Amino acid sequence: MGTTGQGQRGAGEVNGRADKARSAPDGGFPAALRLTVVPGVTGAALAALVVGVILERVPVFVTGGGVLVLLILLAALGGRRRSAREEPPAGRIALARIEDLRATGGETADVPVKFRLTVAPEPEDGRPAYRVKISQYINLVDIPAYRPGGSAVVEYRPDKPWDVRIVTRPTPEWSRRAEAAEIGSAPESTLVSDPDAVEGSWCVLGLVALLAGAALVVLLFRGELFTSDESPAASQPPSSSSSRTFSTSTTVSGPSSSLLTFGRMRATAMELETRVDTAYVTAITIEDHRMAVRGDSALPPAETVHLQSLPYELFPGLVREARTTLGVREPESWRIDVTPGTGSGVGPRVRVTVSGAEGTASLDADATGRVTDRRAVGKPG
Structure with missing residues (x-):
């Protein structure tokens, strides 16, 4: 098991699944609209709370607080419906070939190690072998057990092939299989990665919308915020003691x-x-x-x-x-x-x-x- 014969044949299948996940969350224009409108309204509501407190304007404060409460309720209901609708499949155990590993430092007994793996799922899983890059904390005592070209027992998510974790304490049966396994390297074209890293542009868009919403509220009340009289005490420099x-x-x-x-x-x-x-x-x-x-x-x-x-x-x-x-x-x-x-x-x-x-x-x-x-x-x- 675990040779690259099926990895080359199914590279398009694995990458196709990953590419679908890299699109905008829940897909298309409605998702992009939600990722701009919701942060924008949130930023405006937060700014309304602050402006209401500074200017002592109760209607502005109540409006901002009411919008925030409504957004929180909608987010809670949406998250509950999503968790009820999407039941993630259980993790699968498989063998993997260690292509490369590198410890990245650390002061404790467990140090972060970056792995490049060829994951070879079981034939009954119907998945081709593929490559993945992961980072996992490994105890210093156990690091010599992992070497390039060796085999390791891993757990992966069928719905998220990039979510791979090395099983540091496998069962005796899987330990024997790992010792006897000869796993070929999957081609680089089968490399899969977490789509969340690709969705950074959507996070930036949401942040820009959040700031824009807050700036809009501040601009609406800029006359009252920036033309208030300064108190005499504010214009006096703070006194400091000569020694302490x-x-x-x-x-x-x-x-x-x-x-x-x-x-x-x-x-x-x-x-x-x-x-x-x-x-x-x-x-x-x-x-x-x-x-x-x-x-x-x-x-x-x-x-x-x-x-x-x-x-x-x-x-x-x-x-x-x-x-x-x-x-x-x-x-x-x-x-x-x-x-x-x-x-x-x-x-x-x-x-x-x-x-x-x-x-x-x-x-x-x-x-x-x-x-x-x-x-x-x-x-x-």
Whole structure:
């Protein structure tokens, strides 16, 4: 089973089904009209709600809200009728030849992998073999089991041949069939794809209609919206205090959440900079899952640390060196403290502290990540 003999013969049949699905949803001019009128009315109703609130015009607000409620009811009724009318067929199990695969990255145990497959349906399904491109998350441990030219067990939708999913835990029977199968490659002409990707132009048309409907309502009330008197308070610039002290912290969580993960420290520092609205701080504390900063805006830049000037990419190496060379056999925790340097021309001081059953040890480094001092366990600070 699964050779390309029937794939070449039935290429037109598979592509013909896919081409029918690529036309406008539900077909033709009525669908195009619906995809422009409905978004346009929706945009006008949303704009009417906003305009009604700004101008305190109750009739405008009620009209916009009433139209939105009516659209929601019509959409709910239409979706219920469609789901009752269209019962999708159950998925079918088949074998597929792996033409090519490529992992696209990821920080978790499951990484996204792009596959090019030749799907060979069972003879009783009456479908020719065809090609498809899919993307699926595969566990790192299982990736070696998938190789170009090998076979895999897949599940596909007869009504949507592009909707294919690799069965990562097939039954023993299908596993044996996959190991013994010799599936030929289907020609490129049999490649099928999701028509939703082709229908992007209809989405753009709907978005344009939505914006046009909203713009029409705003234009109708532009005189009242843009000629209102400005209050005296609005013309006065906001006052700002001459100095302020601040402190904030953030905790990271989730897979690969340690701040030792490459790039995580710098990204977290940028998040804290946005939160405090300045890059100049007086102290930075970094732990495995937490970063904190504090500062005083009254201090000159020479007495502060610039958040983005630090070599965060070198800090994991300093932590590793502190945990392995300072006499702490089983470190239980670590911490990095960054403070401004003392004296003119001296850069920030980086201190890495590790703690364990033997006690506490630390090392100092400069702003370039070069170790300048070590204090092993038992050595006075």
